[in-house]
Amino acid sequence: MALHEKVLLGGTLLEIELYDDRRYRLRYGDLVEYEDGRRRLRGRASRYEFRSVEQLRYDFERDIEAAGGRLAAHA
DSSP: OOEEEEEEETTEEEEEEEOTTSOEEEEETTTEEEETTEEEETTEEEEOOOOOHHHHHHHHHHHHHHTTOOSSOOO
């Protein structure tokens, strides 16, 4: 495993797992989850095409905001 991190953000668990063999799992509470070619947003699943770690992060963060979540406190 290349990275495994768990953070509690305002009562919501953010979990990130990245593996050396291009497997991944990113989860933000029950709202958003990305795992090895699948994406789940508010319980609705769809396919996800992995292109790069940078794109995965961008898409994940965008979906968190679209679902009403926040990764950082805003002033």
